[in-house]
Amino acid sequence: MTNLGFDVLFKGSNFIRLLLGVWVAVRISLISIVLSIILGMILGILMSLKNPVINAVSKVYLEIVRIMPQMVLLFVVYFGATKALGLNLSAETSAVIVFTFWGTAEMADLVRSSLISIPSIQYESSFSLGLSKVQTYIYVIVPQTMRRLIPLSINLITRMIKTTSLVMMIGIVEVLKVGQQIIEANRKASPNAAFGVYATVFILYFMVCWPISSLSKYLEKRWEN
Amino acid sequence: MSEVLKIDSLVKRYDDLSVLEKIDLTVKKGEVIVIVGPSGCGKSTLLRCINGLESIQDGKVVVDDEVVNPVQKKASKSREKIGMVFQSYDLFPHKNLLQNITLAPIKVQKRKKEEVKEEAIELLKRVGLENRTDSYPRQLSGGQKQRAAIVRALIMHPEILLLDEITAALDPEMVREVLDVVLNLAKEGHTMVIVTHEMAFAKAVADRVIFMDGGKIVEEGSPEEFFENPRTERLKRFLETFTY
Numbered sequence: 477m478t479n480l481g482f483d484v485l486f487k488g489s490n491f492i493r494l495l496l497g498v499w500v501a502v503r504i505s506l507i508s509i510v511l512s513i514i515l516g517m518i519l520g521i522l523m524s525l526k527n528p529v530i531n532a533v534s535k536v537y538l539e540i541v542r543i544m545p546q547m548v549l550l551f552v553v554y555f556g557a558t559k560a561l562g563l564n565l566s567a568e569t570s571a572v573i574v575f576t577f578w579g580t581a582e583m584a585d586l587v588r589s590s591l592i593s594i595p596s597i598q599y600e601s602s603f604s605l606g607l608s609k610v611q612t613y614i615y616v617i618v619p620q621t622m623r624r625l626i627p628l629s630i631n632l633i634t635r636m637i638k639t640t641s642l643v644m645m646i647g648i649v650e651v652l653k654v655g656q657q658i659i660e661a662n663r664k665a666s667p668n669a670a671f672g673v674y675a676t677v678f679i680l681y682f683m684v685c686w687p688i689s690s691l692s693k694y695l696e697k698r699w700e701n
Numbered sequence: 702m703s704e705v706l707k708i709d710s711l712v713k714r715y716d717d718l719s720v721l722e723k724i725d726l727t728v729k730k731g732e733v734i735v736i737v738g739p740s741g742c743g744k745s746t747l748l749r750c751i752n753g754l755e756s757i758q759d760g761k762v763v764v765d766d767e768v769v770n771p772v773q774k775k776a777s778k779s780r781e782k783i784g785m786v787f788q789s790y791d792l793f794p795h796k797n798l799l800q801n802i803t804l805a806p807i808k809v810q811k812r813k814k815e816e817v818k819e820e821a822i823e824l825l826k827r828v829g830l831e832n833r834t835d836s837y838p839r840q841l842s843g844g845q846k847q848r849a850a851i852v853r854a855l856i857m858h859p860e861i862l863l864l865d866e867i868t869a870a871l872d873p874e875m876v877r878e879v880l881d882v883v884l885n886l887a888k889e890g891h892t893m894v895i896v897t898h899e900m901a902f903a904k905a906v907a908d909r910v911i912f913m914d915g916g917k918i919v920e921e922g923s924p925e926e927f928f929e930n931p932r933t934e935r936l937k938r939f940l941e942t943f944t945y
C-alpha cells in the first residue's frame with residue numbers, strides 16, 4: 477500500500493499540535509471578528525449619515541485597506557511599530573490589530589450598503605402608521621438590514637479565518653506552521669508526510685469554515701421573503 | 702358637520718422651486734375629496750404635507766383640531782390619525798400579512814394582540830384576503846398588496862385616509878378590485894383624500910373634485926359640474942387629454 481503520509485499524525489503529539497495550531501488561528505480570527513463587527517457597525521452607521529467629513533476620512537481608510545495586501549499590513553504593524561516606534565507588540569496582538577483594521581473597513585462598508593439599500597418608502601410608511609423613529613428602526617429597518625447584512629458578513633468572517641494563515645509570516649505558530657514543522661521533522665522517516673499533513677490541514681480549515689457558511693446558506697433560505 | 706382636515710394657506714418649496722402656493726382646503730367628516738391634475742403639479746407633495754412627511758414653509762395643516770404641520774414634538778402621536786397608502790408597494794417585506802397589519806396597533810396604540818388579530822382578520826375578509834394572513838408581500842399580486850396596505854391603514858381607525866395613486870402601478874385587470882374596496886370605504890362614511898388618474902372612478906367616488914395645476918388649486922366642484930361643465934380653460938384641456 478502506498479504511504480500517503482498520514483502516519484506522521486499519530487507520532488507523538490503531532491495531531492494535538494495541529495489542533496492547537498487551529499486554535500491559535502481561530503483565537504486570532506475570533507477576537508478580530510468580534511472587534512470588527514462592533515467597530516464596523518458603528519462606522520457603517522456613521523457612514524450612512526452622509527456627513528462629508530466622515531465620508532472623506534472613511535473613503536481614504538477603505539481605500540488603504542483595499543489596496544494594501546494584508547501581509548504588508550502585518551509587516552508594517554509587527555516590524556514597523558515594534559522596531560520603529562518602540563512599542564512592544566506581541567505577534568498575536570499585531571495580528572489582531574491588522575485583522576481588525578481590515579475587518580472593520582469591510583464590515584463598515586457592508587453595514588453602510590445594507591442600510592442605504594432600504595428604500596425610503598419603508599421609513600415613510602412606518603412613520604405614517606404612527607411608529608416613532610426608534611420603533612421604525614427596531615421593527616422595520618434593522619430586521620431588513622440584518623437580512624442583507626448577515627450572509628455578507630459571514631462571507632467576510634470565513635475570509636478572515638482563511639487569511640489567518642498569513643500570520644505565520646510574523647512568527648506565529650498556527651496550524652499551517654505546525655504542519656510545516658511536522659513535515660520538516662519527518663523528512664527522512666516519512667517523505668510523503670507533506671500530503672498527509674496538508675490534507676489534514678485542509679480538512680481542519682474545512683471543518684471550521686463549513687459550518688459557518690452553511691449557517692449563512694440556511695439563513696439566506698429562511699429569509700428569502 | 703365637523704371639520705376633519707383644515708389646510709390654511711400652505712406653502713411648500715424645495716430650495717428655490719415652489720411646489721405648493723397658498724393651498725387652502727377644508728374636508729368635513731365623511732367627505733371624499735378627489736384631487737386630479739397633471740404630473741408634477743404637486744398632488745403627492747400635498748398629501749405628504751398633510752401627514753407631516755414634508756416640512757412646510759408657511760401656513761398650517763390641522764387634523765382633528767391638532768396642528769400636524771409644522772410638525773410638532775409628538776408627531777408620531779398625531780400621525781396615527783392620518784392613514785396613508787402610497788403608489789408603490791410599501792408593505793414590510795420581512796413580515797407576513799398579519800404581522801404587517803397588526804404591528805402598528807400593537808406597538809403604537811398598545812392594543813391587545815388578540816383583539817387586534819381578530820379585527821385584522823375581519824378587515825382582511827372584507828377585502829377578500831382572509832386566507833392569505835401567512836403570506837409574505839412577495840407572494841402576493843400587486844392588487845392584493847394594495848388591498849392589504851389599505852387594511853393596514855384602516856386598522857388604526859384613522860380620522861382621514863390619504864390615497865396617492867394607489868392603482869397607478871397595477872396591471873389593468875387588478876385596478877378594479879382595489880377601487881371597489883375604496884368605493885366601499887366611501888359608502889361606509891370614511892373621510893378620504895384621493896389622488897387618482899382614473900376619471901371614471903373619481904366621478905363615482907367623489908363628493909368634491911379638485912383640479913390642481915402648477916402648485917395651486919385651479920378649480921373645484923361636485924363631480925357633475927366638474928366633469929360636465931368645467932369652468933376654466935385649463936381644466937377643459939386637462940379633461941380632454943383623457944378622451945380619445
Ligand SMILES: Nc1ncnc2c1ncn2[C@@H]1O[C@H](COP(=O)(O)OP(=O)(O)OP(=O)(O)O)[C@@H](O)[C@H]1O
Nearest residue numbers: 715718720738739740741742743744745746747866
Ligand atoms: N424631494 C424633492 N426635491 C425637489 N423637488 C421635488 C421633490 N419632490 C418633488 N419635487 C418636485 O415637486 C413637484 C411636485 O411633485 P409631486 O410629486 O407632488 O407631483 P405629482 O402631482 O404627485 O405628480 P405625479 O402625478 O407625477 O405623481 C415636481 O415638480 C417635483 O419635481
Ligand SMILES: [Mg+2]
Nearest residue numbers: 744745746866
Ligand atoms: Mg404623485
